[in-house]
């Protein structure tokens with residue numbers, strides 16, 4: 281048994297009072313969970329502490345909170361681990377971010393998280409005619425979506441999403457991971473429609489700013505950002521959906537740019553991202569960036585020769601790599617969540633998932 | 644020490660002052676740079692988004708080029724390169740069969756990647772290879788009274804396990820440690836580990852600029868004299884786009900943003916001019932005035 285100091289953020293919007301910090305000391309085994317600590321304080325010291333929980337074993341996803349700055353499940357975070365994460369003195373527990381507080385540590389998941397989940401049609405739209413018995417699919421075809429299926433809807437990723445912080449309408453990591461769950465499912469019949477929806481939405485998948493926050497936040501290793509990148513890959517390459525947000529054009533302009541130059545040639549990237557220098561869409565963007573370009577030229581950042589000539593060409597072997605790989609009929613994608621690691625990592629590589637070596641997931 | 648040096652694209656394109664500053668600072672730190680001038684773009688996450696194998700192969704090629712040199716390790720000066728390359732390396736090092744598959748493609752160019760390249764951003768090299776004590780001893784002009792906000796961005800601190808953050812390597816605190824070692828004051832503000840917004844500048848411009856604008860505003864509110872970043876792409880959104888970001892957040896900004904080698908160079912006695920600080924969009928006037936007054940003070 282050891283003593284743990286909990287500092288809880290308390291807030292009751294209905295009271296009209298501002299939020300405040302509340303301290304409790306509990307005595308528990310260090311391997312007990314932060315949730316156990318909070319419930320202990322609630323039982324023995326203050327019954328009005330608001331916390332949501334049910335399964336108490338990391339399954340239901342009810343107990344999402346922020347513990348010493350990091351979002352996660354209160355029930356699968358050990359007290360000693362939580363302590364080590366902070367200043368070593370106390371365990372600070374706050375409600376999740378990006379969602380309004382209902383009371384204390386309980387946030388309004390309906391207003392944000394569930395609405396976004398609903399927006400992606402989170403159920404299977406099967407092909408007609410529906411088979412009379414089981415719908416048989418190859419095992420390999422389903423392996424790829426298991427990662428997105430591991431989601432328990434706890435909202436930890438939503439809590440920390442940096443794009444949502446500036447654009448509350450952004451569909452967000454959990455809902456987009458859910459969208460992939462069906463786009464990657466061979467039984468679903470509406471892949472194109474689903475992709476078009478998240479691509480065309482000005483607050484859809486192209487608003488993800490690639491910040492990795494959701495990757496670190498998720499207690500179930502769902503890697504929502506990775507699922508978003510897959511959505512983009514399939515929308516952009518397999519379905520060639522030219523969205524109005526420039527997502528498709530930006531990706532293709534970038535890849536073409538490197539294919540041609542080996543290194544990024546920025547002067548071309550901006551206009552190409554908007555459809556090329558002579559595309560009507562490029563004009564307003566180029567005009568709006570003119571003051572910056574002029575300043576850049578004056579300060580020696582953008583040299584006119586650099587902007588007009590190509591100072592660098594991709595070497596032959598770089599071109600050969602592009603042509604070899606882009607020429608394949610199917611992409612070769614390795615998902616470490618599925619395959620695990622066969623070699624123990626030598627240097628700071630990521631978590632090795634359990635499981636022996638299997639072959640890479642080929643699409 | 645000798646390092647296989649990967650400058651990346653942006654440090655030679657839109658932010659040439661970064662590459663220049665690194666070249667000026669390296670000899671002062673006793674770093675010999677063997678430039679990997681045949682390397683291709685790391686893909687900045689965009690090539691991986693398009694085709695993972697393509698990004699993995701291009702970066703395996705750069706790693707292979709680094710392994711051909713006699714550098715002790717590979718060093719980059721761009722967080723985005725660090726993050727994108729670490730992601731590819733994670734896959735390459737995890738699976739022998741996949742590595743062989745990629746190596747078969749590289750064989751066309753006479754190259755081969757052996758598992759386990761050590762690739763460190765200049766920030767990590769400063770703390771882990773050179774060491775804060777050594778750095779402190781090299782300081783000629785301590786950054787006394789300079790209030791510096793660290794801006795890490797995303798790629799160099801997340802995902803924590805991939806970029807090797809643990810108790811022994813608190814890499815998410817290194818910028819602060821370096822600022823302190825150089826004699827400066829570290830500013831604590833909300834945006835230090837958030838996203839600059841650059842990846843979505845062409846897709847959701849308002850959200851992108853709002854990110855940059857808010858972080859700069861938060862740092863100004865915390866009385867920062869400048870920001871320092873290990874990422875040239877963050878620099879683009881924070882400096883080049885700062886006038887537009889100011890418009891989006893509806894307040895005056897005007898906070899200088901320094902590249903990491905520039906900050907180190909100032910403390911090691913180089914002049915703002917030698918460090919290309921005249922090339923920034925937001926004139927680093929506060930920093931330049933400061934450095935000149937400190938030089939004048941030291942001479943007196």
Ligand code: SF4
Pocket residue numbers: 437440441442443444452453487488489490491492493494495504505508
């Ligand atoms: S990677 Fe994208 S979805 Fe994930 S937290 Fe960042 S902005 Fe949000």
Ligand code: SF4
Pocket residue numbers: 430431432433434435436437438453454457497498499500501502503504
């Ligand atoms: S993706 Fe992970 S963090 Fe997000 S809701 Fe699902 S389980 Fe929670």
Ligand code: FES
Pocket residue numbers: 332333334335336337338339340341342343344353354355356
């Ligand atoms: S209480 Fe069910 S996941 Fe924590």
